[in-house]
Amino acid sequence: MADTGFIPKEKWGAFIEGLSTKAQVYVPCLEGDTVLFRPFGKEKTLCFERPANSPPKSVIFPQSDTLFSFTFIKDPDNPQKTEVELKEHLDFPKTIVIGSRPCDAKGFTVYDRPYTETDTPDPYYKGRREKTTIVTMTCNSPSAGCFCTAVGGSPADKEGSDALITEVEKGYFIEALTEKGKEILQGPGVEDGKAYQGDATKKQEAVHSMVKNPFGPKGLGKVSPELFDNDEFWDNAVSKCVSCGACTYLCPTCYCFNITDEQTSDKGERIRTWDGCMYVHFTLEASGHNPRPTKFQRFKNRVGHKFSFYPEKYNGVIACCGCGRCIRYCPMSVDISEIVSNLQGA
């Protein structure tokens, strides 16, 4: 079986629609001015021209997810006695994400290490990840704030994807990267891709060279321990931050969460929701003690996690994919690439 394929432009819509009969398909949809990953529907306006405002992380890591439900059962013979019954929610549908960007796919690989490659894998993340095919699209051009090449990525990077689609003049060239990716080549209207490989490679190389590198010609250097532990540096760096946490929600690699219970009458659910280390309540303890009470300590933790703590734990891998969303959408124009740049030793 060939590992490449080609879909002519006019058959692109039918291809996606065809896949949606076999799996739940998520595609970037235009809603007002915003592009968001939504379940495919004929009425949706698809938008593959630019990266979605929000990455597709919610497909595998839903913003709100029921871990299990609980039911209280009263003993009819002894009304004071109540039993609790728990029911897990571990059934996940077959899912395909079409149109993620290489940075978004790298985001999933940052999740994979703490969520799946441990002695206590997270069954919700792992279950969805295994059932999901990530079909990534090579970027047409970098957006403002993009810096993927500076953190080991590329606008045509294959890491974390099951298939990579590159738009060429007459359609879409598909390269299957995994067994799940090969299944995509069985979709309706897929033709032989060999003739388009050259065009795709050219385009991938061209867009690669267009991404800016905020860390200068030498690239990302070592974080200076003196600066990293200098409170004044952080206080100055984040003085304009308003702790809104938008950066954490839009980040393909931010994976902090909260767990809460919701109950009505005799039943309820334990729910996991996205959370963010930029919020003051995140680490606030019931006693009133807060190990990260100031904004700069929280910001230092966020940058530290991506550029220092995570790499320390996982063989130097940087937990930032350079998608630039936190820079593009920060209401106060806080620029993580600038801060990290300033953190490097001389």
Added chain:
Amino acid sequence: MANTINPYLPEIVTIKNVIEETPNIKSFQVVFNDPERMKTFTYEPGQVGQLSVFGVGESTFVINSPPTRMDYLQFSVMKAGEVTAALHDLYPGDQMGVRAPLGNAFPYEQMKGKKILFIGGGIGLAPLRTLILFMLDNRADYKDITIIYGSRTPPDLCYKEDLNEWEARKDVELILTVDAEYPGWKKKVGFVPTVLNEVAPSPEDTIAITCGPPIMIKFVLQNLAQLKFKDENIITTLEARMKCGIGICGRCNLGSKYICKDGPVFSLAQLKELPGAI
């Protein structure tokens, strides 16, 4: 690990006994509803568990009964927030959820053949209690055991039955203190770090283990350094707000280490390597 397939799913336990330790601390003695599980459950002194009140939430507490006494698992809860308040409303016969054991344990193997110095404050005696009882159940393995323990007032001292027993034993030295004079109190008066300096234990062949409020730990560590204890011979156990208990959710990290998974037990030597730990 409690549940190898789903680490988020608690096991159901039933409360057998509730002890009112102090006006705001209760101890819960629980057993698994599945009697087989009670037999297969293993843990080491210092490991923690997440207690669930379904409909309210989860919080982390140390298992403060030792693995040498497996009639029940004991957790002590100070009433402070929503979950602890809900736990305080539970009575014998009520059910709750447990995810345990989580985290690491005291390095009790490396402590064999050494003199042991425990320094505790308030509810901070809970993790120390596990190790103290474990050592008393394996008394021959350890040399002198000294316990310095204090609280604000005499009614705030936890585990009063244990304290009476340890006081009566000849192979344990127990030094009790309270922060201020109190009617009828004839033992030491003063903060735990000050009493530590008065007692001035020798660092020779000794491991110090401390737990208490952050401010107490801070000064105890300073005073142990003055007494010439080496960083690697000072052990403490930390707590932080936790949700997942398996090193993912991002709350309890100190740099690249997670208190819930890489801790809660750390030596001072280890903590000095971590940003913001002390």
